[in-house]
Amino acid sequence: MTKADVVSKLQDVFDNVFVEDVKVTEELSANDVTEWDSLSHITLIVAVEKAFKVRFGMGEVEAANNVGGLADLILKKLQA
Amino acid sequence: MSVSPISDYQALKALLASKSESFWQELAKRTAQSRQFYDFSFLSTLRRKAIARDFLPSSGNVRKSKLALLGGCTLFPLSELISHALYMQDNHCEIWSGDYDNYVWEMTDESSDLRSFRPDFVFLLPPASRYKYSGKLSDSKESVLDELTKNCASILELCRRAHEGTGAEVILCNFILPSYFDPGEIRTRVMASEWNSLKWLNMEIGLTAPPYVHICDLEFLAARKGGLEARDDKAWFESKQPFSADFAVDVAREVAHIIRSVRNPAKKVLIVDLDETLWGGIIGDDGLNGIELGDTSARGECFKEFQRVIKELSDRGVILSVCSKNDMHNAVAPFEKHPEMVLRKDDFASFQANWDPKPDNILQIASELNLGMDSFVLIDDNPAEIDIVSQFAPAVTGLWLGTDPSDYIRCLRDSRLFETRSITQEDANRASQYKQDENRKGLLLNAESMEAYLESLKMQAHINDFQSVDVPRVAQLINKSNQFNLTTKRRSEAEVASLVDSDYVCYSLRLQDRFGDLGLVSIIIAKKEKTDLIIDTWLMSCRVLKRQVEHLCMNELFSRARSLNCNTVKGFYIPSAKNQMVKDFFPTMGFTQVKTSDEFTEYETRTGEFKEFDTKISVLRGPNDKG
Numbered sequence: 189m190t191k192a193d194v195v196s197k198l199q200d201v202f203d204n205v206f207v208e209d210v211k212v213t214e215e216l217s218a219n220d221v222t223e224w225d226s227l228s229h230i231t232l233i234v235a236v237e238k239a240f241k242v243r244f245g246m247g248e249v250e251a252a253n254n255v256g257g258l259a260d261l262i263l264k265k266l267q268a
Numbered sequence: 269m270s271v272s273p274i275s276d277y278q279a280l281k282a283l284l285a286s287k288s289e290s291f292w293q294e295l296a297k298r299t300a301q302s303r304q305f306y307d308f309s310f311l312s313t314l315r316r317k318a319i320a321r322d323f324l325p326s327s328g329n330v331r332k333s334k335l336a337l338l339g340g341c342t343l344f345p346l347s348e349l350i351s352h353a354l355y356m357q358d359n360h361c362e363i364w365s366g367d368y369d370n371y372v373w374e375m376t377d378e379s380s381d382l383r384s385f386r387p388d389f390v391f392l393l394p395p396a397s398r399y400k401y402s403g404k405l406s407d408s409k410e411s412v413l414d415e416l417t418k419n420c421a422s423i424l425e426l427c428r429r430a431h432e433g434t435g436a437e438v439i440l441c442n443f444i445l446p447s448y449f450d451p452g453e454i455r456t457r458v459m460a461s462e463w464n465s466l467k468w469l470n471m472e473i474g475l476t477a478p479p480y481v482h483i484c485d486l487e488f489l490a491a492r493k494g495g496l497e498a499r500d501d502k503a504w505f506e507s508k509q510p511f512s513a514d515f516a517v518d519v520a521r522e523v524a525h526i527i528r529s530v531r532n533p534a535k536k537v538l539i540v541d542l543d544e545t546l547w548g549g550i551i552g553d554d555g556l557n558g559i560e561l562g563d564t565s566a567r568g569e570c571f572k573e574f575q576r577v578i579k580e581l582s583d584r585g586v587i588l589s590v591c592s593k594n595d596m597h598n599a600v601a602p603f604e605k606h607p608e609m610v611l612r613k614d615d616f617a618s619f620q621a622n623w624d625p626k627p628d629n630i631l632q633i634a635s636e637l638n639l640g641m642d643s644f645v646l647i648d649d650n651p652a653e654i655d656i657v658s659q660f661a662p663a664v665t666g667l668w669l670g671t672d673p674s675d676y677i678r679c680l681r682d683s684r685l686f687e688t689r690s691i692t693q694e695d696a697n698r699a700s701q702y703k704q705d706e707n708r709k710g711l712l713l714n715a716e717s718m719e720a721y722l723e724s725l726k727m728q729a730h731i732n733d734f735q736s737v738d739v740p741r742v743a744q745l746i747n748k749s750n751q752f753n754l755t756t757k758r759r760s761e762a763e764v765a766s767l768v769d770s771d772y773v774c775y776s777l778r779l780q781d782r783f784g785d786l787g788l789v790s791i792i793i794a795k796k797e798k799t800d801l802i803i804d805t806w807l808m809s810c811r812v813l814k815r816q817v818e819h820l821c822m823n824e825l826f827s828r829a830r831s832l833n834c835n836t837v838k839g840f841y842i843p844s845a846k847n848q849m850v851k852d853f854f855p856t857m858g859f860t861q862v863k864t865s866d867e868f869t870e871y872e873t874r875t876g877e878f879k880e881f882d883t884k885i886s887v888l889r890g891p892n893d894k895g
Contacts, residue, residue, distance in 0.1 A: 204277060204310040207317050226507075227344040231309050234513045238306040246502060 189266060194240075194259040201239050205232050214256030242266060277310060284318055291318065292325040299356040305513035308520075309345060312352035331359045333527070336387035336436070338371035340395030341510040349520035350391075357528055368508065369395070375430040383433055389527055390430045391439040391484070393510060394423055400443070401465040405451065409459040416465060420472045424481070431480050439526055440477065441484045441519075442470040447495025482526045489518050525684065535665065535685045536643040538581060539633060542592035542599055542621070544649040545669065545676075546578075546611065547571050552598045552751045552810065552846060562608030570673035575610035577677050582615055586686050587637065589618040591629045591646065593810060595751070595848060596621045623813060623849055625718075626653050627660035645685050650811070651783045652725070659721055722816060722884040729817070729885045730778040731824055734768045738776060741788050745807060750846035753807040754839065754853060767793065773801065773828050777821055779812055779885070790817050792825060794837075800872075801825070801834040806853075819881035822857055826878045838862075838872045 191214075199212040206223045210216070218224040224232070233249055236242075236258070242265035252258045280298070283291035295311060295318075302308045318324070335350070337343045343365045354361040364385045366374045371392060374382045382390070399419040401412050427438040443466045455463035470487045477483065490498035493515060503509035511519060543550045548560030548567045560568040582588050588611070592599050599621030603613040613619065618636045620629040626646070634641050641663040648654055654666035667683055669676045734742060743761040750756065759767075767774045777790040789812045793805035803825070808817060829837050839854050855861070858878070859871035 204313055207313060207320050230342075230507055230509070231345050231348070235306045235309065238304075246506060 189263065191256075191259050191263060194262050195255060197239060198236070198255060198259065201232070201235050205235050212255055214259065215254055217254040236262070240266065276307075277314070280311075280314055284314060284323070287321075287323045289326065291323075292327070296356050299352065303514065303517060305345075305349075305517050308349055308352065308517045312348055315352060315355060325358075327358050329358055331531075332362070333359055333388040334362045334364070334385060335389045335391060335527070336364045336366065336382055336385055336434075337391045337393075338366040338374055338382070339391075339393030339441075339510070340369040340371065340398065341393060341504075342368065342508040343393070345513075346511070346516050346520060349516055350523050353520045353524035354527065357524060359524075359527065361527075372426065375426045375433075378433065382430065385434075387434055387436045389439055389530075390427075390434065390436045391441075391523060392423075392427065392430075393441045394443075396443045396466065399423065399469065400462055401460055403460060405454070405458060405460050407460045412459040412465055413468070416469045416472065420469060420476065423473065424477060427477070427481050437530055438481045439484050439523060440473070440481050441486050442473050444486045444490040444498055445495065447490075447499070482530065484519065484522055484526060486519065489522060490515065493518060529687060529689065533643070534687055534689065535586075535645045537587045537589060537617075537633070537637065537639060537645065538578065538686070539589045539591045539630060539644055539646045539664075540578065541646075541648040541650070541653065542590060542594060542602075544673075545647060546575055547602060547606075548673065550810070551602060552594055553748055556601050556605055559602065559606070561602070561606060567673055568608070570676065572608055572610060574673065574676045574680075577680060579610050579615065581680075581686055582611075584686070584688055587639075588616045589633045589637070590616050590620060591626055591633065592621045593623055593626075593813060594621040595846070598846070625660070625814065626657055630657065630661050630664055645683075647680065652781065655783070656721060659724075660717065719884065725781040725783075725815070725884070727779060727781045727815065727885040728888055729820055730888050731775055731820075732778070732889075734764070734774045734776060736765070736768055738788065739765050739768065742776060742791055745788065745791055745809070746805065749807045749809070750844065751810050751849055752813070753805075753844075753847050754803070754850055755805055755842045756844045756847060757805050759805075771796070772804070773825070773832070775824065777817060777824075779815070779817060786812060790821055792821055794825065794828075796832050796834060799833070799835050801829040801832060801837045803837070803839040806839070816881070816883040816885055818853070818857070820883050820885050820887065823880050823883075826875060826880070829875050835875050836872050837875060837878070838870065840868045840870055842868045 195212060195214060202210045202212050205228065206221065208221070208223055210221050218229065233244065237244065240262050242262060244261065244265070248261060249258070252261050280291065280294055283294060295315060299308070299311050302311060333354075335354075337347055337350075347363050347365050351361055351363050364381070364387065366382065371394070374380045375390070375392070377383075399416075399422075401407075401415055403411060403415070423440070427440055430436060431438055445466055446462050451461065455461040459465060459468065467487070470485075474483055474485075486498075498512060498515040500509065500512035503512065509516070540546060543552075546561075548571055549558055551559055561571050562568045563572065578588065590599070600613060600619070602609050603611065618633040620632055622629070626648075630641065630644065630646065634644070641661055644664045645667055646654065646657055646664055647667045647669055649669050649671070651668050654668045657664050658666050665685060667679065667685070669679050732738070739761055743759065743764040746757070746759050746764065773792070773794040773796070775792055776788050777792075779786045779789050786809075790808040791805060792803070794801050794803045796802075806821075808821075825837060837859075839859060841851060841854060843851070854869075854871035857873075859873045862870045862872050864870070
């Protein structure tokens, strides 16, 4: 799976989590999405874990600043 | 089992995009089945997307209520899950969540936001860390109970203050038991262990809570799911989540169930089918010695145990009734004579055994018991019966038991329809207020709607001359069918085989509908003698009664009579101990009686006078058909 594949699959996850339409790009971050607050973030991360069948460690997701960072983290988990 | 969260929602999204009314039905159905966090929260997102587009369900009875959530943990996304579960049961709930771990102040202070919110329900999730026993494992039982009694009282005091301050009903969570091995089996031997002390505390809460407190039994729910599955340490440390994501769905569903059950009384009447429901087999065909019931076979044991479960419901105050397609004398025989029956006839307040549609019989039960049909539950092994009842008596809750009798108990005991809320059963008498008029309103059955119903079944029939491969099944039906059997002529397999490719007219009919394949359901054998076509055998499975199968078979017979240049079709009714139901078959089919005696009655119709019956069954011809 390439980073572009991950981002494209993340688009589906975002569509399933947020009510507003969000265009997912590597640069996208929580600041760009009104609904993406600390609460909906919980739902988003569980959904990402389920969609990619990965499990993030403590603090790992917080270290990712934007979708690109999250995609890198997912790829790292998938290769592990 | 992993379902891709991507493709799985396309159909729902398409319904949403076109604002189709079936979006809401489909969403409700999916929500009712959903047990996983990611699925449940995606469904919730779809609901919120619809609402954001002003696309609302056109449901009649919407309730609005207010729910306050309080506890020593993060209450999101639990609040979102509860909100979705309630919305999908037509309760458009406004939810207010208290601040993190601020519940004591919120529940006791008169100036708190909880008071000004004026909730209908207050949900409290107290943290175990504050209420579990605080001492050492070696402490005495007395000191443990002393502390826990006080802890229980302080939790219930918070509930009382919140109830008196707001008038709300309180939903109180008890405690999940620990699931780590530590400290070993000593956990069972001393009261001071976390395991024993929390169990005791849960019991004390349940036994002493006043009626306005409803227990959200986390101990039970976690035991049902598995203790390790209920918690998630990472989620606790990262964001103070009290549960694993999936267990939060279980809790949300439970809260929604409690809120619904506070306002809707439990069901009062359980209507049971007989054949393949209370015993295995068909009493009318298999007879008293042929049905499966009791400890001699695994299936028989399932049915017997299922009867015990029903008996237990009856002991708890549920009224039992029978609604079965059977002749009365066949239907009552096991109750009176079968030694393995747990249920007896006087366990039933109403007993309907006949060949009328079940919605008619349920109306009869409603009028006999003078109870509203919305308190009725029908259990049946036949999905078509559940379907016809849901169409014509929609107030009745239909519960399809499935195809395997070992699943019946779970199906009934997990239905949540007969949960007892109090031992006193205060509202037991309220039932008599129901009027019969209301019952009639719920019943839509008439000739016109029956046609529509049959049409909705999308029935397809295969009519085939006897084939060699069918011989065993045909012989089995010929030798087993008793009720819808005009002449009850038995034939061995060899005799049936000799009919294949003979000059007899002999064909079978297979039926399928949108619920599935019903198999080979009817057999007709006739013989041409000069210019007469004489019906030798006519039988049909009672499973397809009132489905127009006999009409289709009759159309077929006359079409064959014409092609054989027969000008008359003759039929006989030979009475047996079990075939009274077809006594008037030929007259209702338009035949004229020619002669009658004790042994048989003879009927006939001129081929030219026969008028083809309209049916809602489409006919597919078999590959080797000669007719």
